[in-house]
Amino acid sequence: xxxxxxxxxxxxxxxxxxxxxxxxxxxxxxxxxxxxxxxxxxxxxxxxxxxxxxxxxxxxxxxxxxxxxxxxxxxxxxxxxxxxxxxxxxxxxxxxxxxxxxxxxxxxxxxxxxxxxxxxxxxxxxxxxxxxxxxxxxxxxxxxxxxxxxxxxxxxxxxxxxxxxxxxxxxxxxxxxxxxxxxxxxxxxxxxxxxxxxxxxxxxxxxxxxxxxxxxxxxxxxxxxxxxxxxxxxxxxxxxxxxxxxxxxxxxxxxxxxxxxxxxxxxxxxxxxxxxxxxxxxxxxxxxxxxxxxxxxxxxxxxxxxxxxxxxxxxxxxxxxxxxxxxxxxxxxxxxxxxxxxxxxxxxxxxxxxxxxxxxxxxxxxxxxxxxxxxxxxxxxxxxxxxxxxxxxxxxxxxxxxxxxxxxxxxxxxxxxxxxxxx
RNA sequence: GGAGAAUUGGCAGAGUGGUCGAAUGCGGCGGUCUUGAAAACCGUUGAGGGUCAUACCUCCGGGGGUUCGAAUCCCUCAUUCUCCGCCA
Numbered sequence: 001x002x003x004x005x006x007x008x009x010x011x012x013x014x015x016x017x018x019x020x021x022x023x024x025x026x027x028x029x030x031x032x033x034x035x036x037x038x039x040x041x042x043x044x045x046x047x048x049x050x051x052x053x054x055x056x057x058x059x060x061x062x063x064x065x066x067x068x069x070x071x072x073x074x075x076x077x078x079x080x081x082x083x084x085x086x087x088x089x090x091x092x093x094x095x096x097x098x099x100x101x102x103x104x105x106x107x108x109x110x111x112x113x114x115x116x117x118x119x120x121x122x123x124x125x126x127x128x129x130x131x132x133x134x135x136x137x138x139x140x141x142x143x144x145x146x147x148x149x150x151x152x153x154x155x156x157x158x159x160x161x162x163x164x165x166x167x168x169x170x171x172x173x174x175x176x177x178x179x180x181x182x183x184x185x186x187x188x189x190x191x192x193x194x195x196x197x198x199x200x201x202x203x204x205x206x207x208x209x210x211x212x213x214x215x216x217x218x219x220x221x222x223x224x225x226x227x228x229x230x231x232x233x234x235x236x237x238x239x240x241x242x243x244x245x246x247x248x249x250x251x252x253x254x255x256x257x258x259x260x261x262x263x264x265x266x267x268x269x270x271x272x273x274x275x276x277x278x279x280x281x282x283x284x285x286x287x288x289x290x291x292x293x294x295x296x297x298x299x300x301x302x303x304x305x306x307x308x309x310x311x312x313x314x315x316x317x318x319x320x321x322x323x324x325x326x327x328x329x330x331x332x333x334x335x336x337x338x339x340x341x342x343x344x345x346x347x348x349x350x351x352x353x354x355x356x357x358x359x360x361x362x363x364x365x366x367x368x369x370x371x372x373x374x375x376x377x378x379x380x381x382x383x384x385x386x387x388x389x390x391x392x393x394x395x396x397x398x399x400x401x402x403x404x405x406x407x408x409x410x411x412x413x414x415x416x417x418x419x420x421x422x423x
Numbered sequence: 424g425g426a427g428a429a430u431u432g433g434c435a436g437a438g439u440g441g442u443c444g445a446a447u448g449c450g451g452c453g454g455u456c457u458u459g460a461a462a463a464c465c466g467u468u469g470a471g472g473g474u475c476a477u478a479c480c481u482c483c484g485g486g487g488g489u490u491c492g493a494a495u496c497c498c499u500c501a502u503u504c505u506c507c508g509c510c511a
Contacts, residue, residue: 047480057492061441
């Protein structure tokens with residue numbers, strides 16, 4: 001959520017950034033400012049009213065103390081009108097505040113000035129492509145067939161136990177999962193991230209804090225009995241560690257990483273996108289989250305970008321880096337880089353990571369602040385990225401590394417799997 | 424799940440209807456002293472709204488209520504602790 005003073009002071013920049021994002025309802029900015037003006041006006045009246053009745057209450061207190069009961073009782077009558085007025089005013093204040101928040105929630109984050117214009121993923125800028133695209137022979141199998149051939153991932157069994165999108169990993173398939181998780185966590189730790197193990201369910205406040213609620217409510221599994229949500233990503237619990245806190249600026253950058261299973265309803269997805277491991281309801285991911293000083297957040301984004309790429313290099317996967325265009329950028333992000341690996345048998349690029357700078361958009365909802373050099377509290381910047389999401393990495397590993405002997409495990413992973421081939 | 428107790432500023436801990444945004448201690452910051460440091464002493468030290476700056480308003484776990492007036496009373500929810508039950 002944007003800050004109203006920010007909108008007031010940087011109107012041109014905000015409008016330009018929203019236009020890049022193809023946000024149509026620019027007029028809402030004016031509504032916000034009007035609502036905020038009203039809010040201030042009502043607030044002022046309320047404050048004055050309360051000030052007045054506080055004064056009288058104190059006087060009454062004094063009169064009682066000095067035994068002037070009658071005079072005190074007389075004064076009581078004076079407060080009746082003020083009470084009535086302050087009640088009306090605080091109701092008004094409440095409703096204008098709700099309206100203001102509701103307006104603000106409809107405004108996405110402002111795109112960074114490096115974000116290219118565009119409407120869809122077609123318009124994303126390919127920053128770079130690394131590695132050779134493997135040329136497979138005609139018999140190359142897609143990963144869902146390889147999974148069955150080597151009996152390592154069982155989609156049918158998952159259907160039986162739970163439903164579509166909940167595969168069962170078996171034998172070396174399960175071991176490969178565990179190997180990747182450890183590999184990613186070890187690398188993150190070496191890169192300076194603190195490992196945390198968060199809850200897999202979060203409450204409503206946390207959902208609002210990172211912005212899953214209210215707009216993406218339908219995408220999360222909801223446990224109504226206890227009013228909890230299954231996390232769609234570890235970003236939610238990790239970032240919410242810092243909800244409602246004022247961090248020390250000398251602690252910047254605050255780097256956390258977590259492995260978690262992620263749960264997504266993925267309502268509305270279909271076709272080749274959901275085939276095999278391409279899109280699941282439950283999957284594994286290692287996430288990195290950074291909290292940083294506003295002046296340094298873009299340097300940190302670059303660092304995270306490099307870090308994620310280093311993982312792909314170690315896994316010997318061909319990949320490309322995209323700078324998302326305005327139309328493809330998420331609601332809350334100011335700048336996002338996507339990493340995609342090439343999946344040789346499907347002959348397509350699969351998104352395995354997305355690193356974003358949310359600037360203060362999330363921090364505002366989270367009330368995540370720090371004290372600056374002048375001792376003033378201001379909003380911190382939050383960033384996060386996948387490092388990495390497992391299923392599509394597994395898909396690419398299986399497809400790209402299929403050979404006579406089976407599936408070849410990349411060197412860097414062998415220490416974790418304990419085997420060189422799946423066969 | 425049942426019964427009881429508790430929830431106050433960074434931490435500890437007073438405060439049970441009136442001048443309490445809140446004693447005191449510790450910690451933090453600034454200063455005096457010192458060659459330097461420690462100790463001692465003095466000062467300062469929560470957040471949000473509002474203002475050019477004051478004034479002023481709100482916040483004592485969350486929400487609601489009683490009252491002229493609530494950290495203090497009532498209701499409700501959450502959390503923590505103790506006992507019982509169940510249990511990896």
